[in-house]
Amino acid sequence: MSRLVALPLSKSLQMAYQSIRVRFFRSLVTTMSLVLAVAFLTFIQTGNDMASGLLHSGEPTMERNLSKAGYDINPETHVIESSAKQRWIVFLSLLTCVVGIINAQLMSVTERFREIGTLKCLGALDRFIVRIFVIEATLQGVTGGFAGALLGGGVGVLSTLIKFGLSSFAFIPWSTIGLTMFYAMCIGTVLSLVGVLYPAIVASRMQPVEAMRVEQ
Amino acid sequence: MSESKNIVRVSEVTKDFDLGKIVVKVLKGINLQIEAGKYISIMGPSGSGKSTLFNMIGGLDKPTSGKVFIDEVDIAQLDAYELAWLRCRKIGYIFQTFNLIPVMTALENITIPMTFAGISADDAAKRGMALLDQVGLGGRHSHRPSELSGGQQQRVAVARALANSPSIILADEPTGNLDLSTGEDIIKLLKNMSLERGVTVISATHDYKMLNVSDQVIWIRDGRIDKIQERDELDIRTGGLESAQ
Numbered sequence: 001m002s003r004l005v006a007l008p009l010s011k012s013l014q015m016a017y018q019s020i021r022v023r024f025f026r027s028l029v030t031t032m033s034l035v036l037a038v039a040f041l042t043f044i045q046t047g048n049d050m051a052s053g054l055l056h057s058g059e060p061t062m063e064r065n066l067s068k069a070g071y072d073i074n075p076e077t078h079v080i081e082s083s084a085k086q087r088w089i090v091f092l093s094l095l096t097c098v099v100g101i102i103n104a105q106l107m108s109v110t111e112r113f114r115e116i117g118t119l120k121c122l123g124a125l126d127r128f129i130v131r132i133f134v135i136e137a138t139l140q141g142v143t144g145g146f147a148g149a150l151l152g153g154g155v156g157v158l159s160t161l162i163k164f165g166l167s168s169f170a171f172i173p174w175s176t177i178g179l180t181m182f183y184a185m186c187i188g189t190v191l192s193l194v195g196v197l198y199p200a201i202v203a204s205r206m207q208p209v210e211a212m213r214v215e216q
Numbered sequence: 217m218s219e220s221k222n223i224v225r226v227s228e229v230t231k232d233f234d235l236g237k238i239v240v241k242v243l244k245g246i247n248l249q250i251e252a253g254k255y256i257s258i259m260g261p262s263g264s265g266k267s268t269l270f271n272m273i274g275g276l277d278k279p280t281s282g283k284v285f286i287d288e289v290d291i292a293q294l295d296a297y298e299l300a301w302l303r304c305r306k307i308g309y310i311f312q313t314f315n316l317i318p319v320m321t322a323l324e325n326i327t328i329p330m331t332f333a334g335i336s337a338d339d340a341a342k343r344g345m346a347l348l349d350q351v352g353l354g355g356r357h358s359h360r361p362s363e364l365s366g367g368q369q370q371r372v373a374v375a376r377a378l379a380n381s382p383s384i385i386l387a388d389e390p391t392g393n394l395d396l397s398t399g400e401d402i403i404k405l406l407k408n409m410s411l412e413r414g415v416t417v418i419s420a421t422h423d424y425k426m427l428n429v430s431d432q433v434i435w436i437r438d439g440r441i442d443k444i445q446e447r448d449e450l451d452i453r454t455g456g457l458e459s460a461q
Contacts (some may be wrong), residue, residue, distance in 0.1 A: 004297070004301070004334065005300045005301055005304050005333065005334070006331075006332065006333075007331065007332060011331055011337075018319055018320070019319050022318075022319035022360075114315065115317055117315075118311075118316075119328070120300075121274075121303055121309045121315075122303065122304065122309075122329045122332060122376070123300045123301065123303045123305070123329055123332040123333070124332060125296060126296065128332075207276060207278065208276045208303075209271045209276040209277040210277070212315070
């Protein structure tokens with residue numbers, strides 16, 4: 001098989017990294033929307049985690065304080081229930097996340113249709129192009145997701161501390177919050193990939209001329 | 217000359233563009249043979265279909281009917297891998313808008329096709345530098361396209377087209393975005409490459425400066441071949457405008 005075209009993984013990694021580095025501000029805008037969406041999701045979840053932790057602190061006034069703060073506590077089981085309102089908020093935050101990330105990734109691929117067409121003219125296979133974009137989206141997803149989880153988690157913990165006093169510090173369920181942050185980061189990465197996969201696949205399957213004809 | 221073979225053969229090619237309500241017939245049955253090693257210009261007014269024909273020859277778009285043969289291979293029969301291989305090794309493309317990858321340096325732009333061809337990074341860099349020297353941009357290897365002038369970008373594009381020593385160079389309006397003297401430089405460069413390396417140069421253009429260097433001019437009008445003129449038939453006077461009428 002002498003008629004092979006190749007793109008080593010190291011080279012595609014380098015191309016993806018270079019593209020992010022050179023277009024730093026553009027990548028930053030894409031990544032920022034990811035950061036914000038993930039931060040929002042983490043913030044909501046961390047608030048819940050903190051409330052659960054406080055509820056289990058055993059302090060008698062806590063249940064009343066939490067109710068006053070707007071948390072729904074089941075009077076029999078003494079567990080913070082995910083009420084319809086709660087689920088609605090999480091659902092909305094997820095929706096913001098999905099729309100924000102997919103929109104940002106879609107835009108960033110569409111801007112580069114000409115580049116995709118050119119690469120195809122130079123002998124790139126469809127999957128080389130998809131691979132470069134997937135690597136880029138993963139790098140952005142992991143970095144943005146991590147930053148967002150830290151931001152959301154941090155603000156979530158801080159706001160609870162402010163609301164319920166510094167004494168509640170002892171009851172912070174660190175492991176649960178850690179897990180929440182990890183999940184949020186994964187969701188961010190997956191959504192970043194979903195957002196980039198569709199336009200990248202569409203673009204890579206186009207005839208090179210069609211891709212280059214797309215208005216920039 | 218009698219031994220020269222046809223490197224490109226176009227047979228009864230038509231191309232329609234479906235615009236929803238109307239279908240525009242851009243190419244209406246083109247038959248064409250191009251001999252290896254020649255410098256060919258496809259001339260015609262805007263909208264005559266020359267760029268579309270160019271895209272068909274380069275395997276960048278599919279004809280509605282008819283066949284395009286490169287080295288007597290029907291390119292419609294090629295699978296994705298073979299087509300990519302053809303674009304990578306056999307054909308070098310030059311565009312009116314240069315189409316360099318903006319995030320890459322001049323050298324990197326030239327070495328991508330070599331990477332696709334499986335050439336090691338060191339060899340690619342060495343060959344890339346030699347090509348840059350050849351097009352007169354020796355010291356500019358680390359510059360990005362945005363740091364180069366239009367003419368310099370087109371030189372990088374010429375070097376990129378030559379990266380894998382293709383047998384055909386396809387140039388779509390290579391001087392369209394350049395001023396007169398820069399355009400002339402690019403034409404000279406292409407002609408020299410054609411002479412030195414025996415590359416077939418096919419360029420779609422409406423730049424009459426091209427006539428002076430062309431071995432053959434194919435005139436396209438309204439989706440059909442109007443006439444094909446050999447070099448000695450061309451009535452080139454000062455400016456080379458006479459055969460235009």
